[in-house]
Structure formats: structure tokens, C-alpha cells
Amino acid sequence: MILRLAFGSLRARALTVGLTVLAIALSVALFLGVEKVRTGARASFADTISGTDLIVGARSGSVQLMLYSVFRIGNATNNVTWQSYQDIAARDEVDWIVPISLGDSHRQFRVMGTTPAFFEHYKYRGGRALQITPGAGLDDLYDAVIGADVAAALGYAVDDPIVVSHGLASFTEHDDQPFRVAGIIAKTGTPVDRTVIVSLQAIEAIHVDWQSGAQQPGQSTPVEQIRQMDLTPKAITAAMVGVKSRLQVFALQRWINEYPEEPLLAVLPGLALQELWQIVGLAETALVGVSAMVVVTALLGMTAMIFSSLNERRREMAIWRAMGARPGVILGLLVLEAVLMAALGALLGMALLYGALALARPLIDAAFGLWLPLDPPGLRELWGMLAVIGAAALASLLPALRAYRLSLADGMMVRI
Amino acid sequence: MPESSDLHTPAIDLTGVEFHWGRRSGFSLDVPRFQVARRESVLLLGQSGSGKSTLLSLICGIVTAQSGKVTVGGTDLATLRAGARDRFRAEQIGVIFQQFNLLPYGSVADNILLPLNFAPERRQRAGDAHAKAGHLCQALGLPSGLLASPAGRLSVGQQQRVAVARALIGNPPLIVADEPTSALDAATQDNFLGLLFEQTAEAGSALLMVSHDERLAPRFDRVLRLEDIARIERAAA
Structure with missing residues (x-):
């Protein structure tokens, strides 16, 4: 029931929550997309020659x-x-x-x-x-x-x-x-x-x-x-x-x-390719780093959004407290909301990526001779998504701790 | 009925309570002696900002007194840790606010059942909680089929009645109400109070209501003024 209420709370703020989820989704799509192009390019290079010793x-x-x-x-x-x-x-x-x-x-x-x-x-x-x-x-x-x-x-x-x-x-x-x-x-x-x-x-x-x-x-x-x-x-x-x-x-x-x-x-072609990756690796790392920063930015946006919602939600927290919820429940509730938003964002981002990939694949192939495979998400992607959700939980601890302190101070008697 | 079956144990018993919000706030509340018996209904009159809310916070275990003893249903709140006090509140006390009682995004049923999430014993007392919520709504004159609708869509009068249902579910021995009628018009007020008394009596709960409205007095077993039971000091600001 608490999960349902958390969903309800998010739905009640559909616009801001929607925008936040969209930001997370875009950043996740970018991050996974960069990863996809990177591995795709490697695979494409590696696929260029085989059977030659x-x-x-x-x-x-x-x-x-x-x-x-x-x-x-x-x-x-x-x-x-x-x-x-x-x-x-x-x-x-x-x-x-x-x-x-x-x-x-x-x-x-x-x-x-x-x-x-x-x-x-x-x-x-x-x-x-x-x-x-x-x-x-x-x-x-x-x-x-x-x-x-x-x-x-x-x-x-x-x-x-x-x-x-x-x-x-x-x-x-x-x-x-x-x-x-x-x-x-x-x-x-x-x-x-x-x-x-x-x-x-x-x-x-x-x-x-x-x-x-x-x-x-x-x-x-x-x-x-x-x-x-x-x-x-x-x-x-x-x-x-x-x-x-x-x-x-x-x-x-x-x-x-x-x-x-x-x-x-x-x-040996394989070894020479390895050497090439070592050279290209730095640029790849930079690219992955930049896209990771975009994810971090989206999560920061989410944190700011939760922070700004705290004041208008003091009344709501007082109700939870009066009903016997420990301050820890308030903290958990906010972290849960962040995790839900991040999970939604990650899933939506994945959908966006695959949608975009399905549409743009022929164009990318024509322009760069790079055929990106449309594989189901691998372990790497799943770990990436888990990392995003974990980071969201971590980031939400800041506003959640503030809510914890607020609800301790306010108790159940907020006058707004 | 809850553990302390001794019918002579008061629902609320404050003795020599001294409380202040931090040292520099200048606000302090001293209650030498205040009792509410089981099943008793008590109206506590006081102007807004007179310290009524602080007193309720003390009784609900949200804040703790610096000295003295706050006992609710025979349990000394000072002996409980913070988490246990929260649990105690969920188990033993039904709370009704002035207004904005409900989580607007939850359904009426969600709101009524909310305290049971934190009070396993009270949930057990309630039995089939969902059916019980339905009965309470019916008894409080709420249209049937309201249980599933979002609480945010209800009129203020309906919301206050849902808050009563939430306070009463699982028959907690004490109901605490903070100006529950101030957001209602005169006609609705009267109707609301009638239902509140009826259901509180049915549940066998004691009722402590704070208000500034003396017209409510005739319905109560006992009417007190805050200044009669408490000494309040505030720094000249």
C-alpha cells in the first residue's frame, strides 16, 4: 500500500515528475547510446577482417x-x-x-x-x-x-x-x-x-x-x-x-x-586492433565520461526537484507522522520516489534508445558504414541501469535527510 | 480493548510536566496536573497560538517533556524510545487535524487504513479492515462507493468525516482532535460533532478536543481552559 501511495504521490505531481523522468530517460538513452556506438564500432572494426592470420x-x-x-x-x-x-x-x-x-x-x-x-x-x-x-x-x-x-x-x-x-x-x-x-x-x-x-x-x-x-x-x-x-x-x-x-x-x-x-x-590483425583500441580508448573514455556527466546532471535535476517539493509537502509529512510513521519512513518514502523515477527513466531511456536505433540504423549504416546490432539489452546495460537507479537513491538521500529533520522538527503540527 | 484492562487507568495523565522548545525560544509550557479518564470527552479551550498544539504533541509523543511524566493509557511515554513512541501513537491514538487531514493522492480507503500500516496490533483489532472502513464511512454518512475515490476530490466536510473514520479504525483508546470543526460551516459542524461523539462512544474511546470555539462546550463531559491547567510563558518578541 505504501508503494501504491508513493506512485499516487508521483502521479499527483505528473508534470514535474514527468519532466524529471524524461530528463533521466534522455540521459540514460544517451549514455547507453554512446556505449552502443562504441561497442558497435569496435565490433564493426573487428568484423572487417577475419580468417587472416x-x-x-x-x-x-x-x-x-x-x-x-x-x-x-x-x-x-x-x-x-x-x-x-x-x-x-x-x-x-x-x-x-x-x-x-x-x-x-x-x-x-x-x-x-x-x-x-x-x-x-x-x-x-x-x-x-x-x-x-x-x-x-x-x-x-x-x-x-x-x-x-x-x-x-x-x-x-x-x-x-x-x-x-x-x-x-x-x-x-x-x-x-x-x-x-x-x-x-x-x-x-x-x-x-x-x-x-x-x-x-x-x-x-x-x-x-x-x-x-x-x-x-x-x-x-x-x-x-x-x-x-x-x-x-x-x-x-x-x-x-x-x-x-x-x-x-x-x-x-x-x-x-x-x-x-x-x-x-x-x-596479427587481432593484436594490431588491440593496439588501436589503446589509442582510441582515451577518446572513448572521454565520450563515456561526458555521457555519464549528463546522467549525473539529470539526477541532480531530480534531487533539486525533490528539494523544492519538500516545503509544499510538509503538511503531507505531518499526516504520515501523526499516523505513526517514524521519520525513517518519511526518508524511505522520498528515496522510494527517487528510485521509482529513476527506474521509470531508465526503462523509458532504454525504450527511447531502441526506438531511435531501429529508426536510425539504416541511416547510420549509409553515413558511416557502421551497422549497429539491435541486440536485447546485455548484462552491461542492466548494470548501467542499476547504477543509475542506485545513484538516484544515493542522490535522493540529501533531500530525504532534510525531510527527516524537518519532520522531526515539525512533528504533526504544521501550520501552513 | 488494549492491554491495560484496568478501567481506572486514565487515558491521559500529565504530572508536573515542564516543556520548552530549545533554550532560546523563550516558550515554555508547564502542566502541573491534567487527566482525562477512559471514555471521557474533554474540550480544551484556548486561543490559537496558546500552546494547544504543543500540548497535543506532548500527549502524542512527538515531543518529550524536559521533566515530569506524560502517561497515555498507563504507559509512561518517557520510557519509550523515539521509534517505539511512533509505534505507540499508531497503536493507541487516533488523530484528527483542523483540515488537510488526508493524503490527496491516496484513495479514501488508503487514507482510512493508513495508520494500520504502522500498528500491527491495531490492524488485528480492526479485523477485516476494509469492511470496517466501509462500515465507518456508512455510519459517518458518507456515500457508499466513496472508498475507492481519490481523497483530494472530496468536499472539506467529507474529508473531515473520513479523518474521523481513520482516527476510529481499530478502536484506539484515545482520539485527539485539533480544531476539527473550524473549517466547517455551522450546520455541517453540528452534524459532524454528532457523528464524532456517536462513533467515539461506540468505539469506547476517550476524546480530547482542543478548540477556541466555546459553543461546542455543551456536548462534552468536561470543559477546561488551557490557562487553568497550564502555565505558559513566552518571551516578549
């Missing part, structure tokens, strides 16, 4: 290698010679190896040269393979397979011609050798969606007349002649490696890192 590139930082080879963020400082690549490929431990050659672009999208093995071995989101629909894989020298975002952004369909630009954000076009869209990769939620994939030989072919990063003036080798040439690349940007047995990963990694002919670096 080592990534090999020229010696730089492991995070940098990871970023430019898998996420197409930043650039390689150096290349890996074809000779080194072949030495690695020849190792016993190596099950498969896929070369990657980056450097050119098409509009705002990067062009990646690779071998058909890429489509076989690149796996994302726990082992899913790429699917080319519609169209087919790389067949002809001038075939290109494009990611879903490339197709959507530029309106390409299979068999459309595309021209690759030299370098990134450059005005020099490889317009003498146009490509054909051979296939479009179904949406993956990874950087592959924003990549134009061609064969390694094609990368070599469009640079036939180029030296030291510039086109030789007046030279233009006819396409027919290029097709007859040996288009084995001299260097690649990086390579993805799968080993036969996971136990061999570290041995192979050491061998590559100590490769005498050229300074190379091999990293």
Missing part, C-alpha cells in the same frame, strides 16, 4: 599497416618487392597469400589491385565470404569489381566503363585504359564496400608508360601491345597471409620481421 607490409607501425592495408585509412610509406612477396609465399607455413596493391583511386574511392584469390580468402564478420551479385569476378585484364557503396554512390551497373585516376585526389586520369565493371560485391559493412578492385596486372598495365610517378610525355603504348607484355608487378603494398596451422603464426611472423633482404613487418 598475418598482414605483411613494409616496416612501419603495426597500427599504420593495419589501417592502410585493411581499412584504407592513410597511406603506405613503402612497398614490398615482388621478390620478398614470393619468398614469403614459398614458405612451408603459408597456406595462402593474397597481395594488395594500393595507390590509385576512382573518384572518392580507392582502387585496389589484387588476385582472384582475394575473393576466396578475404573473410569478414566471423568468416563470411564476399558475394559478387550481380556480375562475376575478375576475368579480363581490364575488369573491375566494385563495392556496393561505389556502385550506389556513382550509379554503376555491370558493364559500365570506369576510368582510374593516378594517385589519390589527382587530376591525372588513366583514361587511355578504361576498365569495365565486371561485378558488384554485395554490401558487407566493411571498407570493401568503398573499394574498386582490379587485378594486380591491371595496376601494372596502367602504369606502363609511367616513370617516377609521372606519365612519359608523348608515350602511349597501345592496349593490344600491353596485353602482350609481362605484367608481373615489381612491388606490392601489402599481403594477407593464412597459415596452415595457427601454431605456426608466430614462427612465420618472426621470420618475416627478421627477413634480411628488406625491412618488413608482419602483424
Whole structure:
């Protein structure tokens, strides 16, 4: 019955209580939302590459290698010679190896040269393979397979011609050798969606007349002649490696890192990601901290609201006291009200978050390539909500203690 | 009926009571001797601000005297700790205020049953408390079906009658009323007092009412003036 009366008391002050609950709900939604985006972003990063044991590139930082080879963020400082690549490929431990050659672009999208093995071995989101629909894989020298975002952004369909630009954000076009869209990769939620994939030989072919990063003036080798040439690349940007047995990963990694002919670096994608999180972690902590402060602000608002209601409720407390309620009951009543408000706020916040998530998910995916999962609330969220409710109880102790003292002083004889 | 079955134990017995609100407030209340017998109805007359409320607070165990003895139904309140005094009040005393007696957000039934939450023995005495609340409402002339409606919607007269029902539920041996009629018009007053006396007699409770209104006097067994039983001092402010 006391619980029912507490509910009744809240209902009787529906407007102020409603606003307070709304403030708590918004703050909880923000807090959980930040948490959701944070874990979503991590999961999305972690989902981008799976099944690859080592990534090999020229010696730089492991995070940098990871970023430019898998996420197409930043650039390689150096290349890996074809000779080194072949030495690695020849190792016993190596099950498969896929070369990657980056450097050119098409509009705002990067062009990646690779071998058909890429489509076989690149796996994302726990082992899913790429699917080319519609169209087919790389067949002809001038075939290109494009990611879903490339197709959507530029309106390409299979068999459309595309021209690759030299370098990134450059005005020099490889317009003498146009490509054909051979296939479009179904949406993956990874950087592959924003990549134009061609064969390694094609990368070599469009640079036939180029030296030291510039086109030789007046030279233009006819396409027919290029097709007859040996288009084995001299260097690649990086390579993805799968080993036969996971136990061999570290041995192979050491061998590559100590490769005498050229300074190379091999990293385990998982470890490199860990390193990345350590860097990003600070910003994440700041974000979580800010959203936690918003929750604290909402709870402070609630405390202020309870404080300001105390005066007009002295009469009510006198009634409770006259009926035999100990001052402790008054204190408990106010804490109970705060807990009810916080619980309502937390639940409403959760509902808000899931509602907003359901609506905004496709938009977030389109804008940031971030697919947030709509999982049921996990243990983490529940703990978060419990923490909010606990903090509310704690915060309400301040006005509750004041009410306790007031009711001791007033007794049951308040004249208002 | 409650524990002390001795019918000669007074409902209220104050002896040599001295009370002051803190040292500097300048207000003090001395009651050499004041008694209310069981089932007796006593009207205590005094102007507002004359210390009536302080006296009621002493009797209800909300405040404690610095010296002297306050005994209610044979129990010396000074021997009880604060929590036990609150429980004692819930068990033994029905309180009716001048006005604003009810929690406006609770139903009429909630309000009537409220003291029983803090008084398990009184709850037991009441038996089927909900049915008892219904009977009391009926006896007090409240429309049936009122039990479920929110107390805040009732007229002042109805609210005061609900307050009487709340004071009487579980038959506490003492009813304390602080100017319960001052918010009512003359006609309603008379009707209200009739019902109050009738039900208090039925419950077998003693009634101590404080008021400034001498016209109420004829109904009571005994009428006293506050200044006759108490010496009150206040600093010239």
C-alpha cells in the first residue's frame, strides 16, 4: 500500500515528475547510446577482417599497416618487392597469400589491385565470404569489381566503363585504359564496400608508360601491345597471409620481421586492433565520461526537484507522522520516489534508445558504414541501469535527510 | 480493548510536566496536573497560538517533556524510545487535524487504513479492515462507493468525516482532535460533532478536543481552559 501511495504521490505531481523522468530517460538513452556506438564500432572494426592470420607490409607501425592495408585509412610509406612477396609465399607455413596493391583511386574511392584469390580468402564478420551479385569476378585484364557503396554512390551497373585516376585526389586520369565493371560485391559493412578492385596486372598495365610517378610525355603504348607484355608487378603494398596451422603464426611472423633482404613487418590483425583500441580508448573514455556527466546532471535535476517539493509537502509529512510513521519512513518514502523515477527513466531511456536505433540504423549504416546490432539489452546495460537507479537513491538521500529533520522538527503540527 | 484492562487507568495523565522548545525560544509550557479518564470527552479551550498544539504533541509523543511524566493509557511515554513512541501513537491514538487531514493522492480507503500500516496490533483489532472502513464511512454518512475515490476530490466536510473514520479504525483508546470543526460551516459542524461523539462512544474511546470555539462546550463531559491547567510563558518578541 505504501508503494501504491508513493506512485499516487508521483502521479499527483505528473508534470514535474514527468519532466524529471524524461530528463533521466534522455540521459540514460544517451549514455547507453554512446556505449552502443562504441561497442558497435569496435565490433564493426573487428568484423572487417577475419580468417587472416598475418598482414605483411613494409616496416612501419603495426597500427599504420593495419589501417592502410585493411581499412584504407592513410597511406603506405613503402612497398614490398615482388621478390620478398614470393619468398614469403614459398614458405612451408603459408597456406595462402593474397597481395594488395594500393595507390590509385576512382573518384572518392580507392582502387585496389589484387588476385582472384582475394575473393576466396578475404573473410569478414566471423568468416563470411564476399558475394559478387550481380556480375562475376575478375576475368579480363581490364575488369573491375566494385563495392556496393561505389556502385550506389556513382550509379554503376555491370558493364559500365570506369576510368582510374593516378594517385589519390589527382587530376591525372588513366583514361587511355578504361576498365569495365565486371561485378558488384554485395554490401558487407566493411571498407570493401568503398573499394574498386582490379587485378594486380591491371595496376601494372596502367602504369606502363609511367616513370617516377609521372606519365612519359608523348608515350602511349597501345592496349593490344600491353596485353602482350609481362605484367608481373615489381612491388606490392601489402599481403594477407593464412597459415596452415595457427601454431605456426608466430614462427612465420618472426621470420618475416627478421627477413634480411628488406625491412618488413608482419602483424596479427587481432593484436594490431588491440593496439588501436589503446589509442582510441582515451577518446572513448572521454565520450563515456561526458555521457555519464549528463546522467549525473539529470539526477541532480531530480534531487533539486525533490528539494523544492519538500516545503509544499510538509503538511503531507505531518499526516504520515501523526499516523505513526517514524521519520525513517518519511526518508524511505522520498528515496522510494527517487528510485521509482529513476527506474521509470531508465526503462523509458532504454525504450527511447531502441526506438531511435531501429529508426536510425539504416541511416547510420549509409553515413558511416557502421551497422549497429539491435541486440536485447546485455548484462552491461542492466548494470548501467542499476547504477543509475542506485545513484538516484544515493542522490535522493540529501533531500530525504532534510525531510527527516524537518519532520522531526515539525512533528504533526504544521501550520501552513 | 488494549492491554491495560484496568478501567481506572486514565487515558491521559500529565504530572508536573515542564516543556520548552530549545533554550532560546523563550516558550515554555508547564502542566502541573491534567487527566482525562477512559471514555471521557474533554474540550480544551484556548486561543490559537496558546500552546494547544504543543500540548497535543506532548500527549502524542512527538515531543518529550524536559521533566515530569506524560502517561497515555498507563504507559509512561518517557520510557519509550523515539521509534517505539511512533509505534505507540499508531497503536493507541487516533488523530484528527483542523483540515488537510488526508493524503490527496491516496484513495479514501488508503487514507482510512493508513495508520494500520504502522500498528500491527491495531490492524488485528480492526479485523477485516476494509469492511470496517466501509462500515465507518456508512455510519459517518458518507456515500457508499466513496472508498475507492481519490481523497483530494472530496468536499472539506467529507474529508473531515473520513479523518474521523481513520482516527476510529481499530478502536484506539484515545482520539485527539485539533480544531476539527473550524473549517466547517455551522450546520455541517453540528452534524459532524454528532457523528464524532456517536462513533467515539461506540468505539469506547476517550476524546480530547482542543478548540477556541466555546459553543461546542455543551456536548462534552468536561470543559477546561488551557490557562487553568497550564502555565505558559513566552518571551516578549
